[in-house]
Amino acid sequence: MFEKILNANDGSQTAMRSLSLALAIAKQHKSEVHMVCVEEIPYMPEFVDEVEHQDPSVDRRIKTLIGQSKAMAEKEGLKLHTYVIKGHPVRDIVSLAKELKADLLVVGAVGHSALYERLIGSRADRIVQLSPCPVLVVK
Numbered sequence: 629m630f631e632k633i634l635n636a637n638d639g640s641q642t643a644m645r646s647l648s649l650a651l652a653i654a655k656q657h658k659s660e661v662h663m664v665c666v667e668e669i670p671y672m673p674e675f676v677d678e679v680e681h682q683d684p685s686v687d688r689r690i691k692t693l694i695g696q697s698k699a700m701a702e703k704e705g706l707k708l709h710t711y712v713i714k715g716h717p718v719r720d721i722v723s724l725a726k727e728l729k730a731d732l733l734v735v736g737a738v739g740h741s742a743l744y745e746r747l748i749g750s751r752a753d754r755i756v757q758l759s760p761c762p763v764l765v766v767k
Contacts, residue, residue, distance in 0.1 A: 630654070634730040635663045636721045636755070639693040642736030646766035647697055650734040651704050653764075659731075662709040663697055664724050665690050666717040718754045726760045733763045 635650040637643040647663065654661040667690065694710050701708035713720045725733050737752050756763045 630657045630659045630731040632660045632662065632728055632730045633732045633734060634721075634725050634728060635661065636717070636733065636735045637663050637665055637693065637697065638717075638736070639665075639689060640736055640738070642738050642766060644736075646734045646736040646764075647700065649764070649766055650732075651701055651706060651708075653732065653734070654706055655704050660709065661701060661706055662711065662724075662728060662730070663694075664711040664713060664721055665693060666720050667712065667714045668717055669714055718751050718758065721755055722758045722760070730761050733759050733761055735763060735765055737765050737767045 630653060633650050633654050635643075635647050637647055650661055650663075653659065690712055694712075697710070698708050711724060713724070721733070721735070724730075733755065735752050735755055737750070752763075752765045756765065
């Protein structure tokens, strides 16, 4: 049923729960499992430097997250395909789901940007609206 599962992960607790669930579903259905981390860039940067700037702490956090996630997958006997994208989370997650022809997208309900979600609306909600495939939102 689910040949390809994509998990969007920002390293938050709910994102890690969503990865656990994605791995369990992948194991049950013998699916490929993919994970994407999006290093967010400002929507309206004032300077090119804001887009080009590499924050070493973000790079370390993402590398640590990928290492932990691959270890979780290996523990379940699965191979985890990972992607790191610098861009806009909703747009780029949906775009990757289309490109991979994912059968299921698994996301956490609340991530690192809780304030943004309260003010503007949940990214998970936007992903559900725009996704080309079913979305499982994990609390």
